[in-house]
Amino acid sequence: MTFIVTLISTMIINNIILAGYKGLCSYFGISSNMSSAVGMGLAMTVVSFLSGLICWGLHFATIALGITYLNTVLFILVVASLVQILEIVLKKFVPSLYKALGIYLPLITTNCAVLGLALALTTYGAADWQAVLGTCLGMPLGYFLILVIFSAVQDKLKLTTTHRAFKGLAISFIATAFMALAFVGFTGLL
Secondary structure, eight states, X not given: OHHHHHHHIIIIITOTTTTTOOSHXXXXXXXXXXXXHHHHHHHHHHHHHHHHHHHHHHHHHHHHHTOGGGHHHHHHHHHHHHHHHHHHHHHHHOHHHHHHHGGGTGGGGGOHHHHHHHHHGGGSOTTOHHHHHHHHHHHHHHHHHHHHXXXXXXXXXXXXXXXXXXXXXXXXXXXHHHHHHHHHTTTTOO
16 A cells, blocks of 8 residues: 555655656656657666666665765666666667657756656655655656656647747746646645
């Protein structure tokens, strides 16, 4: 039950983009094309899930060794390594997605959402493995969900006429704010 509650909570109620305002650079940059949004969502899901689990385990190793002050550096190394592996795999097997993601793929390394997940997991104890799994899966799936929804919104925004003051990023921020307001309605359900 802890897994399901944590999964839904991190996906919808405490969404990393709409409630945490993390990962906005890639969110706004890649969401103009649905296939790129799906590719980025999958890439973020793989990197975040694996790095979250690895970093959670590393945290206990750093506690045992008395070097918890190195957590952030170690977590960044883990994330960077996983992104490099993912980049190599995509370049080899899915070159069209690799080109579509462009600069945003290596920028997953510096995406504060991924590091934020790893750092947030250090607050969980060893017995909270279900909550850790729910968080490691819920955060990137929430990012993925909002990225896909916003990509569809971007398609609709291209078809509308907007005042020139609201063209581009301005209307994107406004649409994101309305999405955040809609998702706030889920607060208190769990």
